[in-house]
Amino acid sequence: MLQVKDTLRATVQLTFDGRVFKTYHGPDAQSRFAREVQVLRHLAARGCDFVPRLLEADPGIPRIITTNCGSRVEHLDEARSREIFAELENFGVRHDDQDKRNITYRQADGRFCIIDFEYATLLDPLQIPPHD
16 A cells, blocks of 8 residues: 555545545544545435546545545646636535545546545535536
8 A cells, every 4th residue: 555645634545446545633534534424425325427436435444445536736826726626516515625626537538536525515406506
């Protein structure tokens, strides 16, 4: 496994078979874990294909295992970043940590993806923009 992040809040490791292990630490670890699981399940149920797919969730650790959504983005202009996060709101989620570090690029289909949902907000259905 390759460790890609180790902070006071989380450790993230990538496996060579395309899985991502995220273990939560520190303040509010259980609630951040629960929020990310809730949001990823919500997005999967709505068919959002530009976020990780939740494979396993273990509240005892707390840890999630997801699919890999590509590599970190080094250069992305602010307007395009806003567009990507705005697209997520069509699926009923506001990210609430809209930083470039939470956008990846999936080379297989040329798609920008969004990761890290521990601070995301599920929107009230009345706040979700209409689909075109």
